[in-house]
Amino acid sequence: MRAFADGIERWLEAERDQLPLWLPVGLGAGIAAWFLLPDATGWAGFILAALGLAAAGALAPGRRLARAGLWCGLALAIGCGSTWWRSEAVRAPRLARPAIATFAATVEAVEPQPARELVRLRLAPVAGVAPSPASGAGAPPASRTGPLSGAAAALPPHVRVNVAEKDMPADLRGGATIVLRARLMPPAPAAVPGAYDFARVAWFQGLGATGRALGPVRIVDAGARAGGFWQWLAGVRNRLSRHIRAALPGAEGAIAAAFVTGDQGAIAEEDAEAMRRSGLAHLLSVSGLHVTAVVAGTMLLMLRLLALSPRLALSAPLLPVAAGAGALAGIGYTFIAGAEVPTVRSCVAALLVLAGIAIGREAMTLRLVATGALVVLLFRPEAIAGPSFQLSFAAVTAIVALHEHPWTRAAFGPAEESRARAIGRALLSLLLTGLVVEIVLAPIAVFHFHRAGLYGAFANIVAIPLTTFVVMPLEALALALDAVGLGAPAWWLTGRALALLLAIARHVAALPGAVAALPSMPGGAYALIVAGGLWLALWRTRVRRLGLAPILAGAAWALATPPPDLLVTGDGRHMAVRAEGGRLALLRPRAGDYVRAMLGENGGSFDEAADLDVLPGARCGPDLCAVDLMRGGRRWRVLATRSPYLVDVAAMNRACAAADIVVSDRRLPRTCRPRWFKADRPLLARTGGLSIALAAGRIATVAWPGDRHPWRQAEPMVRPIRRVDGKAEASR
Numbered sequence: 001m002r003a004f005a006d007g008i009e010r011w012l013e014a015e016r017d018q019l020p021l022w023l024p025v026g027l028g029a030g031i032a033a034w035f036l037l038p039d040a041t042g043w044a045g046f047i048l049a050a051l052g053l054a055a056a057g058a059l060a061p062g063r064r065l066a067r068a069g070l071w072c073g074l075a076l077a078i079g080c081g082s083t084w085w086r087s088e089a090v091r092a093p094r095l096a097r098p099a100i101a102t103f104a105a106t107v108e109a110v111e112p113q114p115a116r117e118l119v120r121l122r123l124a125p126v127a128g129v130a131p132s133p134a135s136g137a138g139a140p141p142a143s144r145t146g147p148l149s150g151a152a153a154a155l156p157p158h159v160r161v162n163v164a165e166k167d168m169p170a171d172l173r174g175g176a177t178i179v180l181r182a183r184l185m186p187p188a189p190a191a192v193p194g195a196y197d198f199a200r201v202a203w204f205q206g207l208g209a210t211g212r213a214l215g216p217v218r219i220v221d222a223g224a225r226a227g228g229f230w231q232w233l234a235g236v237r238n239r240l241s242r243h244i245r246a247a248l249p250g251a252e253g254a255i256a257a258a259f260v261t262g263d264q265g266a267i268a269e270e271d272a273e274a275m276r277r278s279g280l281a282h283l284l285s286v287s288g289l290h291v292t293a294v295v296a297g298t299m300l301l302m303l304r305l306l307a308l309s310p311r312l313a314l315s316a317p318l319l320p321v322a323a324g325a326g327a328l329a330g331i332g333y334t335f336i337a338g339a340e341v342p343t344v345r346s347c348v349a350a351l352l353v354l355a356g357i358a359i360g361r362e363a364m365t366l367r368l369v370a371t372g373a374l375v376v377l378l379f380r381p382e383a384i385a386g387p388s389f390q391l392s393f394a395a396v397t398a399i400v401a402l403h404e405h406p407w408t409r410a411a412f413g414p415a416e417e418s419r420a421r422a423i424g425r426a427l428l429s430l431l432l433t434g435l436v437v438e439i440v441l442a443p444i445a446v447f448h449f450h451r452a453g454l455y456g457a458f459a460n461i462v463a464i465p466l467t468t469f470v471v472m473p474l475e476a477l478a479l480a481l482d483a484v485g486l487g488a489p490a491w492w493l494t495g496r497a498l499a500l501l502l503a504i505a506r507h508v509a510a511l512p513g514a515v516a517a518l519p520s521m522p523g524g525a526y527a528l529i530v531a532g533g534l535w536l537a538l539w540r541t542r543v544r545r546l547g548l549a550p551i552l553a554g555a556a557w558a559l560a561t562p563p564p565d566l567l568v569t570g571d572g573r574h575m576a577v578r579a580e581g582g583r584l585a586l587l588r589p590r591a592g593d594y595v596r597a598m599l600g601e602n603g604g605s606f607d608e609a610a611d612l613d614v615l616p617g618a619r620c621g622p623d624l625c626a627v628d629l630m631r632g633g634r635r636w637r638v639l640a641t642r643s644p645y646l647v648d649v650a651a652m653n654r655a656c657a658a659a660d661i662v663v664s665d666r667r668l669p670r671t672c673r674p675r676w677f678k679a680d681r682p683l684l685a686r687t688g689g690l691s692i693a694l695a696a697g698r699i700a701t702v703a704w705p706g707d708r709h710p711w712r713q714a715e716p717m718v719r720p721i722r723r724v725d726g727k728a729e730a731s732r
Helices: 002-014 019-036 040-058 064-089 198-205 229-247 250-261 269-277 288-307 310-315 318-336 341-359 366-379 381-385 387-404 406-412 419-449 456-482 488-510 523-538 542-560 593-602 649-657 681-687
Strands: 099-113 118-125 159-164 177-185 209-213 218-221 451-453 515-517 566-568 575-578 584-586 618-620 624-631 634-641 661-663 677-679 690-693 698-701 721-724 727-730
Touching: 002 064, 019 040, 019 064, 019 366, 019 381, 019 523, 040 064, 064 198, 064 381, 099 229, 159 177, 198 381, 229 250, 229 318, 229 456, 250 269, 250 456, 250 488, 269 451, 269 488, 288 310, 288 318, 288 341, 288 456, 318 341, 341 366, 366 381, 366 387, 381 387, 387 406, 387 419, 387 523, 406 419, 419 451, 419 456, 419 523, 419 542, 456 488, 523 542, 566 661, 575 634, 584 593, 677 681
Parallel strands: 159 209, 634 661, 661 677
Antiparallel strands: 099 118, 099 177, 118 159, 177 209, 177 218, 451 515, 566 575, 566 690, 575 584, 618 624, 624 634, 690 698, 721 727
């Protein structure tokens, strides 16, 4: 044991420069533990265990392993505790059930979504303004002294409402007070396992309800002097986006606005899908590429301008001055772009790089990446659960780790050579970097989006230089020339460059096999891949190669996991059945596009879903649908209700007895006893959506027993309707 301990000490001594990189990993592991453990007992127990590890390290001084245990324990405890504190700090009432309400509210944010012909408003319902029955243009202003209606008074403090563009006042701004009628709903949890959990996101955003306006919005108080810095900044961002789209109409203008302000609301869905399928969607999110271009461009411009003065060039420290200007430009760009996680991470990294340049140190290291991660996780710990954080930090970690490797430094470092050879090495370096980034990001894309791109590295060889050295400089020039009314030629050139970028995206997206659809990845497999990737990237000695073992194990686990045979949404209304050949068939023929896309993604299929009625072995009527499936060498019969009408109890009992699985969006009678599993409304209210693999006998759920995370809430029950003389009557 002593020899083993001495070996560990020698290894840690050899890796001493890498040990600080594990601080954000420990912090992230503590945050992840808070999301994975079900309740306060588990969170408190984890924090105490982490503090115990820290205490053990503190009581055994003098050895590097003990100090590592001390810092690891503290990071784990801080990560879990800060997330727990954050979840309580943002606690706010939530809407209990769907409701239609007419209410007054203060506008907190205005987010235009031109591609969807709507505007998204974040609102704070207020008391003291009586909604008037009149509405629309020319309606008299409502009294500001009457009480709100009961429905409006019961609203959460913050809601988000989508308003059709035709129903929006032209001059609405943040800080205004409005009156509107809207259908509101509680924030929706993940519909099926692996789907997007908006309820969790809305909790940390402080949103208690979302919905859609049912008619025109009326301004009660324009709020000319209302609002603060963030509302003013949001207004600047919206005006800048509109200016860019006006100067450059069409799809090119929508992409150009996204590059400058991060506003993707005007990008048509087909263009956004082409960017995703081609591996170029990262260009639409303001992150390291964009911040680097802004900072580097500002520094270069400042250096050139300052160098025009011989006196300054000979006596002034031009590089620190230019670095300061670049820092200011980066911070301003971060605010204008909305200060999202990738932008904040990139801004922090850029500031550290500039500080390193100013003091003559090499700054582009993994320590810089770790510092950026620490800043984000300390202030917004919930970001670790989202794909934006994971994709952003995984990509930059892979790039820096690759180019810090001795082999890469030797192959692509500075060398005395011809220009043609230097260009060739640069292109090869870009290709290698793109391939590594695609490989690193593939598990994250599969876990969150159930897809993996195949040609992204090759598309990025052209797209990244085109964006960095052509599009963004031209766009910056066009905006600068607009100040004197001479921006039209620069906008024309920007449009041609963006048209080329879109052509590349559309061509690559249309190639056969551009994207592979995969079903949901098990959380354990994903954790193994992430742990192995971090081990491989953060260590420097040969021990790093041990990270390949969990990566391969996680990949094998994910590939061996069978796709689900049944997907059932949390409300029980929608069910997808995997037919022969992998195509999905849906219970309700009139399911909307969102439901079809969501079930297709989580079922690992991009094919257009069929109707369950047309499957061989399916027998469907207006109220019930039964289908026989051969899985695992046996026949499974699945029965589902698909109307709100009550079925005769005796007939329902016979159908249940002949079925292995019964699915319903309402409460079924206790006498309904299928052979294997019954998923009716009471059970789905506890479990959420379901993913069922029949051959393996495995059922995955959105929620799990005892889950006490604050965004979990019970759903109201749905009662069936009884037909009486051809008419519908609510059953009692």
